[in-house]
Amino acid sequence: MARSLDGLVLAPVADQAPGQVGTRTRFTYHEKDGEVWAEYAGGDVVRGHLVGTREGDRLDFRYVQLKGDGTTSSGHCLSTVVELPDGRVRLEESWEWESQAGSGTSVVEQVAADEH
Structure with a gap:
C-alpha cells in the first residue's frame, strides 16, 4: 500500500471544465484509520x-464545493493511489457529479512545499 495521504497537498495536473477544479486548486488531505478527508480551494x-x-490503494469519497459565483455542487469519486518514481503521490480519479x-x-499529484 502506498504511504499515508495525511498532510499531503495535491493539485490537478490539468484544468477541468470552466468553473470547476483546476491547476490552481490545492487539496490538503488527511487520513486516519481508513478515513480520508480534505479541504480544497483555488481557481x-x-x-x-x-x-x-x-x-488499500482505493479511495471512495464524496465531495461538495462552493464556487465564486455562489453556486454549490456535489459528487462522488473513486481514486487509485499511485506512488510516483520520485516518491510523490498521484491520485488517478474517476468522478461523477450528483448535483448536476x-x-x-x-489526475492530481502531490506538489512540492514551495508550490502550495
Whole structure:
C-alpha cells in the first residue's frame, strides 16, 4: 500500500471544465484509520470538502464545493493511489457529479512545499 495521504497537498495536473477544479486548486488531505478527508480551494472553487474511506490503494469519497459565483455542487469519486518514481503521490480519479449532469476522469499529484 502506498504511504499515508495525511498532510499531503495535491493539485490537478490539468484544468477541468470552466468553473470547476483546476491547476490552481490545492487539496490538503488527511487520513486516519481508513478515513480520508480534505479541504480544497483555488481557481473557481472558493471552498470545497471531501470525505470518504481508503481501502488499500482505493479511495471512495464524496465531495461538495462552493464556487465564486455562489453556486454549490456535489459528487462522488473513486481514486487509485499511485506512488510516483520520485516518491510523490498521484491520485488517478474517476468522478461523477450528483448535483448536476457530468462525469469524467482526472489526475492530481502531490506538489512540492514551495508550490502550495
